[in-house]
Amino acid sequence: MAEIYKLIHPVKYFNDYLTREVRPDGRKFNEQRNIKLNVKSLKCVEASAVVKCGNTTVVCGIHLKLAAPKPEEPDRGFLVTNVEVPALCSHKYKPGPPSDSAQVTNFLVSDIIANSKCINLKDLCIVPEKLTWVIHCDVVCLDNDGSLVDACIMGIMASFKTLELPKVLYDIETGHIEVDDAARTPLQVHGLPIASSFAIYKLGDRNILLTDPSSYEEDMCGGVGENFIVSSNKDLLSGTHKYGGNKLDTEELERALTIAKERAYCLENVIETCITNSEPTNNE
Amino acid sequence: MANLLLSPLEKMYILHGVRDDCRSDGRTNIDYRPMELETDVVSHASGSARLRLANTDILVGVKTEIDLPNNDQPGYGKLEFFVDCSANATPEFEGRGGEQLANSISNMMQKAYQSSDAFDLKQLCIFEGKQCWKLYIDILILECGGNLCDAVSLAVKAALYNTRLPSVKTALLDGGNVDLQLSDDPYDNKLLNVDLAPLLVTLCKIGDKFVVDPSAEEENCSVISLIVGATGNKTNYNIDNKKNESCTDSKCTTIVMNGSGSLAPKTLKNAIKQGIEAVQFLDQALGQALLRERRENVTMKKYSYGFLK
């Protein structure tokens, strides 16, 4: 019955809820969904993380490769992040090459990671002009129920935090490479970037800011995916992105930033706790 | 061929025929239609063969190239199959129409040839870790009259039997490079050992029974068929024609179920046995034909008959 109502009067249905100051899934406007994080759950990769924000599920895994650095940047390594949004995660995606919105998500996540400067590419260089690490960081979305970017960033950061690079011996004369798999050093991570998504809905003459929107809420607010994303790295704002949805005035923008800041503290906590909890199992 | 239409009563006639072991052209369920084979039909290829099985017409050319061996298999050469469904065969193949069928056949051939028991890739090695032969096996489907897989596998084996690799002398230079010297003499070449190369047999289930070598009409009546790929037998290619009784058993290199139906486990197991047996007969016939042709060509220069009838 409710489903039919939702189908026939979609706008009315959504409005009915919001006028009562509650979202269709029972959350308050600035309430985020439950977060579950799990690191080192995949055994065949260097580092991995599984993130669940409500229903949204992403898995992140890191592969390590070796390559020669670019001639114009001889002392820098490579960090390649890719977000894959396969058809299985939502009916909105069809099989085949990635859709426009999937590409946007991919570029956006890469941008946020690069802009936050959490990894210094110089740390990845082994021998300048000769050899450097290539970090392939792949994020796969298994279930897209909104606020995908938040989950991706969280997955990537949790993976980085647990990544250890093997020791490499490079003979400059012969070009011979030897890798010692057992001796590893942790990757230097500077800060901890966090992204917070919002959807903006216009109800009458009122602007409603929905924190951590679900896929349904994103659809109702117009545009493709999240409307507004705030990314920060340890108290420092590292970027905001606004896509579609209703417009935002300064006051609301400030409110969004405050919420994002609070949320970042909370998520940092989650990541740190999760990693410390996973340590003992690692040392067995 | 998906587009072939049959009326329900025509299908019934075929079905009853298979049940009574008397098919529309008088064959029993285990008979093949007569085939015609000619090797060395494409002068620019290292090896080639053309096989015609009733209306099914297959042309295979083998091209050779020098390549770097794979990192994890330094002592091995490479084999690559490519199937082209010519739009000559049926208008459906126009554009990308035949792509799916072509992929499935080349995939099947790749799998059948994957094991070292089927084809020894070591014979394609030129210099371990540095240079190897890569054989490109191009399969052209000129006409479809049913039973493509079997015909393709026969033609491929014949073409490989006919393939000649030029002799190469190698020398290791400083810096780890290899110097290759190809022999100038066109007759200075070596043949491949393809005695064990696998053949595919399609067992097409029509009603409760299996038939081999289905015509296009018969394929249309079947929802499930089993394709069994099994290795050949050395004795069949023994030029001295000595009957060596210790004939090795054929080994399955690939088995696939094709179609949307299912099989009872018992039926499946019987069919696998039947398939292996059928491969042995097919291999024997192919061996005889290839030896006959080779013998003929020793005494006289090869005359190309080609496609003219």
Add this chain to the structure above:
Amino acid sequence: MMAGNVSIRLASERVNPSVYSGAVLPRFYTPGEVISGMKDYMRGHGTYAEDDCLKASVAGVMQKVNKLICIRPLKNRYVGEIGDVVVGRVLEVQQRRWKIDTNSRLDSVLQLSSVNLPGGELRRRSVEDEQMMRQLLQEGDLISAEVQNVFSDGSLSLHTRSLKYGKLKQGILLKVFPSLIKRRKNHFHNLPCGISVIIGNNGYIWISPNVQDVTVQEQKDEIANSDLQPVNQTDRETMARIRNCIAALVTSKMMLDDTSITYAYEESLKYESVKSLLDPEAMLDVAFLTQHRIKEMTQE
């Protein structure tokens, strides 16, 4: 599984399937070849005029009717004429008509009004009939029919308004070049061997067990049942033999009619197993012997 029959012959062992007919071979024209000067003749099918000459546009033999010159192509799709008997396959059920494949350049049409509806000739065709069309003839069904009309674009309209035409039951369809079909008064034949053959003018040949004489309407249920009965073993073998004989004649490019098929069948009987007729040598032998008998007959 017992030893199956596998035979692989070499191209060098190929048999030349042509049989010497004794008749003078007609002149064979190739496209672009000059047939004659323009002055005296009229331009017919398969020809075109260029540089004051008449040239062939297809590969074939010349036919001359008074001053009209045509080139009849050797391999051709079926070109229908009113009154021809054809065998065709239903491709599509459309509004009030079926699309039929008759080996012509364009698909032929069978109107709902050109079909005998169950329950007598004089019934009015209603909307229900339109919805029942698929029950009458569905995609894939084979029919025998007569060419009722030839449209200006060359496509055919067929009709089955006679008891001898209509849906075909169990049997074998064989496709040959239409040019190999001899035009006869009758294209429905009950051969002496107990098999009936419909030699469609369009090159589609239908081989089926002998049809029992037209049964009375009341026994309709029984007929429907008998359609589903398996064909008996002897008939099946004979049908396969006829099929292979026709294939042999076609390979040797011999004209097909009831006589040549009957002769070929009789000559083939010296090969005991039907499947041995798939062998090219046996095929040639049968074709040759048939040719011989036809020649003898015409000499008498």
Add this chain to the structure above:
Amino acid sequence: MEREKINRTDKKICIPGLRLSKANKDVISGPGTYELQGYIYANLSGILKREEDQKTKITVVSVESLRTPSLLPKTGDIVTAKEDIKSTDKDRIEPYKCFRPGDIILARVLPMTDAHWCLLSTAENELGVVTATAEGSPDGVNMVPVSWSEMQCPKTLVKEPRKVARIIPERLNKKTDDNAEKK
């Protein structure tokens, strides 16, 4: 074959492939089941239902899935559909006066004809447009029927022609309930 049936508040749970009953004249296979070699099997996971027809004494065995099954509409069902002019009868006289894109209609599914696509019919008094938004009106504001062929927008008071379904609002509840089951 009773192994997977669990009694839970007298609901019998079925899963695909479960043999439910013998099939004969009196017991026939219904939705969610199929018949094979004299037996009825489930083809959905859900709850078993046996319904006996009072007159014919025929029991229909069916399996009701609790999820909206991925089935296509059957002949005779009443469906709600988002209007898309193309899928309905193109030859209708002035379709624009009856339905417009975005409308929600009630329609009956006609038997599959030769064209092979799903034909819908609104040729009954109770079938037709249920909700529609007038051109230029904001989203979510639905027109109200004023006659069998006209609807009016309560906000802008624009009247637009429609083939209106004859539903008295009180009954809308019941009607949509039907659809939920059948869709």
Add this chain to the structure above:
Amino acid sequence: MPIDYRRFNGPEDSVSYKQYTKNFLKSYEELCNELIDENEHRKDGRALDEARTMYARTNMISQAKGSSYVELKKTKVVCSVFDPREIPNKNEFSPLGQIYCEVKFAPFSCPRKRRALVPDAEEKDLSLSLKKALEPAVCRYAFPNYQIDVFVYILEHDGACLAGAINAAGLALANAAVPMYDTITACSIAVIEDKLYVDPTEEEEYVANMTPAKEGINHGIITVAMLSTLEQVAGFTQLGSMDGTCVINATEILQKECQNIVPIIHQILVKDVIHNIDLSEKLEKEAKLREAALNENMEEWKKLLSAD
């Protein structure tokens, strides 16, 4: 390889660091001996004929019509099924519905290499095998002219991927209420040095595909998919080189293994139904609450109507 502009590509000539570790190139004998100890126990402690315990669940993906997750120790497979949609680019009528299958490896799923994001030959082959196995299990007559999409994502590959994909797809289809003739289960076996390894790991599969030291030794992989109640083989693939007896022996073992998985699958499906019963009861309650709200609207509507 053409460059994929839709994604980020690393430097072209990069190689996995593992190539430079000591253990990269092991000989066949070494690998073979590592697989099994003197008591015929495998690396993970299993006996040769012992399958891994399967963990599975449904309703994994909220956005899909039906979904499932299957785990065979390290092998992790996710599957989702969506509502039927019209077959794209097709005009002719097809009386049977179609199943579109796509099997994809996560880029980080394989220990030996990073998987490319564009589908490769192995993925296409798996997709085809999955499709062939599912076709006899699904009542395709129920959705003529429509296509059901089945997506399988392999998060981690530790052997028996095809079997895992088939099991996951069977569960997801049942979960999506797609009519099916029967429950479908699948299992794999690897043959190495004439020994049969039930439910092989990735390492075992790798060795099974290698060239054995001696000629004529049975090796390879077989995967069988079964319809349990109807006792039919829905899918069968064999690869490698084995004699007829070996194939048939392995098939018999796999038949039993497939049967062993059936109770697990059944249990999950029954749980799924129970879950749905609970859910529908809960929804019914909620719906009643909402109805009150809806009725208010009705009143409003009625007023407007009568005012007109």
